[in-house]
Amino acid sequence: MNETRYWLGLSQVPDIGPALSKRLLAVFGSPENIFEADAKDLSSVRGISPERVESIMGFGLWNAVDRQIAECAKKNIRIVHYNGPAYPEVLNEVDGAPVVFFMKGDYAPGDRYSIAVVGSRKNTAYGEVVTNRIAGELASAGFTIVSGLARGIDTLAHKSALSNHGRTIAVLGSGLDVFYPAENKGLLGKIAESGCALSEFLPGTLPNKENFPRRNRLISGLSMGVLVVEAAESSGSLITARFAVEQNKEVFAVPGNITSLNSEGTNSLIKQGAKLVLETRDVIEELAPVLKGFIKAENRLKAALSEDENRVCSNLSREPKHVDSLSREVKIPVHKMLELLLSLELKGVVRQSGGKRFYLS
Numbered sequence: 001m002n003e004t005r006y007w008l009g010l011s012q013v014p015d016i017g018p019a020l021s022k023r024l025l026a027v028f029g030s031p032e033n034i035f036e037a038d039a040k041d042l043s044s045v046r047g048i049s050p051e052r053v054e055s056i057m058g059f060g061l062w063n064a065v066d067r068q069i070a071e072c073a074k075k076n077i078r079i080v081h082y083n084g085p086a087y088p089e090v091l092n093e094v095d096g097a098p099v100v101f102f103m104k105g106d107y108a109p110g111d112r113y114s115i116a117v118v119g120s121r122k123n124t125a126y127g128e129v130v131t132n133r134i135a136g137e138l139a140s141a142g143f144t145i146v147s148g149l150a151r152g153i154d155t156l157a158h159k160s161a162l163s164n165h166g167r168t169i170a171v172l173g174s175g176l177d178v179f180y181p182a183e184n185k186g187l188l189g190k191i192a193e194s195g196c197a198l199s200e201f202l203p204g205t206l207p208n209k210e211n212f213p214r215r216n217r218l219i220s221g222l223s224m225g226v227l228v229v230e231a232a233e234s235s236g237s238l239i240t241a242r243f244a245v246e247q248n249k250e251v252f253a254v255p256g257n258i259t260s261l262n263s264e265g266t267n268s269l270i271k272q273g274a275k276l277v278l279e280t281r282d283v284i285e286e287l288a289p290v291l292k293g294f295i296k297a298e299n300r301l302k303a304a305l306s307e308d309e310n311r312v313c314s315n316l317s318r319e320p321k322h323v324d325s326l327s328r329e330v331k332i333p334v335h336k337m338l339e340l341l342l343s344l345e346l347k348g349v350v351r352q353s354g355g356k357r358f359y360l361s
Helices: 002-010 018-028 031-036 039-043 050-057 062-074 089-093 125-140 153-163 182-193 211-221 236-246 261-271 280-294 297-302 307-314 323-330 334-346
Strands: 078-081 100-105 114-118 144-147 168-171 195-199 225-228 250-253 350-354 357-360
Touching: 002 031, 002 062, 002 078, 002 100, 018 031, 018 039, 031 050, 039 050, 062 078, 089 211, 100 182, 114 125, 114 153, 114 211, 114 236, 125 144, 125 153, 125 280, 125 334, 144 153, 153 168, 153 182, 168 182, 168 211, 182 195, 211 236, 225 236, 225 261, 225 280, 236 250, 236 261, 250 261, 250 280, 280 334, 307 323, 307 334, 323 334, 323 357, 334 350
Parallel strands: 114 144, 114 225, 144 168, 168 195, 225 250
Antiparallel strands: 078 100, 100 195, 350 357
């Protein structure tokens, strides 16, 4: 509790953002040591001006910090701090990632294999179909789906992951106890049960407009790549895509009708070099060089296969077989067969030779 108190206090010192906090931590080792340091030692740290020394040494919000800790405990909100075991390792690579954030649910080691799926709050029927299909297939293949719990594409992405028994992460632009939009209160609870919801904003923080760009940098930061399904030219989803570029993450975009305002942003991203996505496989193939590193040889032998996956494998050999033939032999619809083959590819059991022809690896 005492350690949490100092971490929470450090995150609220005026004019000491994440970058300076981490610089101080590198020197002093812990938030407690920072607050106990004298002015001379603090001022020796690059970027710590006399005004900032005064902010640290004169920090007087400890009563408020204690109330915040009590409020989080009451609402079952975890306080996660930098260097702690629950802090997502992938955020260590993100400039300006917070030293403290708030969480419901659990971040699992496998969540590092995440894809962000974002888009318009006012999606079209086309956007709904595409999101349900691609987010659902990615979740079935073992990827965690990250999004922002907003109306529209974000909500569809979370729901698609859940309906396909996958994991999903919601990053909020408000406190975890402020349900925005209000109709997603129940969805937030379900996400916390089979994934996690997190926010860098204190409980009680309203969803102010300026919060969402900060939220978007975490959505991309938690993900291997960002898929934009539908977005107008001025959409916030394009901010997430820009953060992804800055963080050296992949950017994917689904093309849309050239007469649709909801497709202006995605079509523009494609013109700028985003990977055009027509099916789930386009995302996975683009990430394949990275994914190969995740699928260790020893794990391939231990891959847990479902009953249907075993049926598929029993009808495959080293000789490539077309998915249509496989579907007829195993008596599984083609769309379901492609989903199973995708899962088997990620487990390193099956490979594709092109033209939807598959064989045992």
